Amino acid sequence: MQRTYEIMFIVRPDILDEDLDKLIAGLEGNITQGGGSIKSLEKLGRRKLAYTVKKFNDGNYVLLTILADGSLVGEIERRLRVSEPVIKFISVRMDEEEKRVAKIKAIRATRKKLSAQPAAAPAAPVEAAPAPAPAAEAASA
Amino acid sequence: MADEISTPSAPSTSRSEGSGPGSSGPGGRPPAGRPSGPGGGGRKFFRRKKVCKFCVEKIDAIHYRDVRLLQQFVAERGKIVPRRLTGVCTTHQRGLARAIKQARNIALLPFAARY
Numbered sequence: 001m002q003r004t005y006e007i008m009f010i011v012r013p014d015i016l017d018e019d020l021d022k023l024i025a026g027l028e029g030n031i032t033q034g035g036g037s038i039k040s041l042e043k044l045g046r047r048k049l050a051y052t053v054k055k056f057n058d059g060n061y062v063l064l065t066i067l068a069d070g071s072l073v074g075e076i077e078r079r080l081r082v083s084e085p086v087i088k089f090i091s092v093r094m095d096e097e098e099k100r101v102a103k104i105k106a107i108r109a110t111r112k113k114l115s116a117q118p119a120a121a122p123a124a125p126v127e128a129a130p131a132p133a134p135a136a137e138a139a140s141a
Numbered sequence: 142m143a144d145e146i147s148t149p150s151a152p153s154t155s156r157s158e159g160s161g162p163g164s165s166g167p168g169g170r171p172p173a174g175r176p177s178g179p180g181g182g183g184r185k186f187f188r189r190k191k192v193c194k195f196c197v198e199k200i201d202a203i204h205y206r207d208v209r210l211l212q213q214f215v216a217e218r219g220k221i222v223p224r225r226l227t228g229v230c231t232t233h234q235r236g237l238a239r240a241i242k243q244a245r246n247i248a249l250l251p252f253a254a255r256y
Contacts, residue, residue, distance in 0.1 A: 003160075007249055008206075010247065049248040050245070050248045050250050050251040050252075051252060053248055059248070067148060088246075088247060088248060089247075090246050090247045092205070095200060101201045101202045104201050105201070108199075
């Protein structure tokens with residue numbers, strides 16, 4: 001069962017850029033090998049942490065949105081826990097939330113149509129009105 | 142604490158202003174005749190009806206990533222502000238609490254602000 005997950009992790013701030021890229025590439029390889037797929041990858045950059053983690057006060061935030069099985073997410077979490085430069089991570093399941101939001105949006109869209117229809121009706125005569133005017137001018141001339 | 146109370150109720154200003162002059166304007170009726178008086182005890186000052194920010198602004202998903210939004214509902218020391226102060230509805234308060242807790246976990250919000 002493939003589900004959408006969002007994995008956010010913090011990498012220690014003193015890591016080099018190429019090492020960070022290597023780490024992310026390794027993680028991507030793990031995901032694709034495990035049968036998952038990456039929807040988006042976003043490096044949120046360096047940010048101040050709200051509290052000290054492993055004696056660090058800032059961290060490089062990386063956000064990863066993936067489509068994967070539950071077991072694969074467990075495996076990725078294990079890898080993140082083991083990998084030394086990663087100081088904190090969180091994985092959140094998103095599909096239910098997305099479904100709920102889509103439902104609300106759909107309901108709202110149907111409601112909007114009802115309110116939009118009376119507004120559209122008066123708009124049509126206004127557009128039709130200028131058309132007879134040139135005809136009247138032509139008749140007078 | 143005053144900040145948290147005033148910010149979420151700010152969007153309601155326009156709404157309550159609309160009903161305020163309308164009820165007192167014609168004939169200058171005594172306040173006792175007002176149909177929906179809040180509380181009942183405080184006749185002198187009119188307590189503005191608090192409205193849910195998420196319902197009014199139509200924010201569907203409360204995500205743990207938007208710290209700006211979540212910070213409005215966190216007190217100075219990092220506590221989640223109760224519903225009775227912010228006016229957030231039950232459904233959204235539940236989602237909000239979850240988002241704040243997730244944000245705390247990933248060090249976007251503090252568990253307890255240090256002094």
